Amino acid sequence: MRPETDRVLALAGVFQAALLTQQAAREGRPQSAAATASLESVFRIDAESVPAVFGGPAGVTLGLHEVVSQLAHPARQRVEVARYAISLLQLERKLAANPQRLEAIGNGLQVAASHLTEQVSATDPETVTALAELYREQISTLSPRIMVQGDPGLLQRAETGARIRAFLLAGIRAARLWQQCGGRRWHLFLRRRALIDAARRVLRTIEETGTGTPSG
Numbered sequence: 001m002r003p004e005t006d007r008v009l010a011l012a013g014v015f016q017a018a019l020l021t022q023q024a025a026r027e028g029r030p031q032s033a034a035a036t037a038s039l040e041s042v043f044r045i046d047a048e049s050v051p052a053v054f055g056g057p058a059g060v061t062l063g064l065h066e067v068v069s070q071l072a073h074p075a076r077q078r079v080e081v082a083r084y085a086i087s088l089l090q091l092e093r094k095l096a097a098n099p100q101r102l103e104a105i106g107n108g109l110q111v112a113a114s115h116l117t118e119q120v121s122a123t124d125p126e127t128v129t130a131l132a133e134l135y136r137e138q139i140s141t142l143s144p145r146i147m148v149q150g151d152p153g154l155l156q157r158a159e160t161g162a163r164i165r166a167f168l169l170a171g172i173r174a175a176r177l178w179q180q181c182g183g184r185r186w187h188l189f190l191r192r193r194a195l196i197d198a199a200r201r202v203l204r205t206i207e208e209t210g211t212g213t214p215s216g
Contacts, residue, residue: 004191006050007181008067008198009060013041013053013174015070016063018084020167024160025150030167032123034062038170039122042131043113045106053177058206067199071192080149087146088168089185092175094142101138108134125159132165139172140165 017038023030037059047053054060070077070085095101112130120127146168154160187195 002198003182004194004198005202007178007183007187008064008195008202009050009054009057010174010178010181010183011195012060012063012067012199013038014063014088014171014178015066015081015085016060017167017171017174018081018088019062019066019078021084021146021148021164021171022078022081022150024163024167025148025155028151028154028160030163031062034060035167036121036123038174039128039131039166042166042170042173043109043116043122045109050177050181053173057202058210061203061206064199064203064206068196068203071188071199072196084146084148084168085171086185087144088171088175089178090144091139091142091146092172092179095139095172096176096179098142105134105138108138125162128159128166129162131169132162135165135169135172139169 016034020030020035020038037054040055041053041059044053051057057064066078066081070082095105108130112127112134115130116122116127122128148155148164150160
């Protein structure tokens with residue numbers, strides 16, 4: 001994988017989590033394939049590559065489309081999704097400076113992962129609740145706090161709140177990956193064209209081969 005491709009996949013993970021958060025808050029149930037890829041990524045701490053974190057580049061197809069939309073057409077961007085994504089990038093930096101919280105999250109993920117089986121997946125309610133609790137305990141008290149807007153009826157439901165926090169945790173995971181790939185916030189402005197081109201290149205390959213692995 002090219003460095004820019006790795007970076008854009010990580011960024012797509014951030015935007016996908018942000019979009020899933022919006023969908024959960026406003027529509028109830030977000031797109032299932034994207035939700036599965038994002039939640040599973042939280043447990044792939046020792047993945048062999050950036051694409052493997054998401055089960056392959058196709059796992060962040062939704063996020064790649066959102067990256068292109070946000071960076072190529074800023075006048076038409078979903079401001080709410082952009083705000084969530086930027087807040088996730090900021091929160092990851094706060095979290096990175098707090099090794100105690102990082103250790104607590106790592107320990108919590110190990111416990112949650114120990115309960116995953118063929119019958120219990122990352123999208124099962126008990127797993128989502130465990131991820132949500134990790135976010136609530138270790139991240140939600142950091143600033144900037146992400147204030148999620150949506151349908152009041154949906155937001156009052158415990159399962160909606162759990163789903164939103166789990167997606168935000170997935171966004172933090174992707175934001176950390178973005179940093180590990182050398183991604184910085186200024187890239188969103190000064191390397192916008194390169195990120196758009198990389199996202200479109202991966203999307204073309206996904207459409208052509210279904211794998212999302214660029215050739216050459």
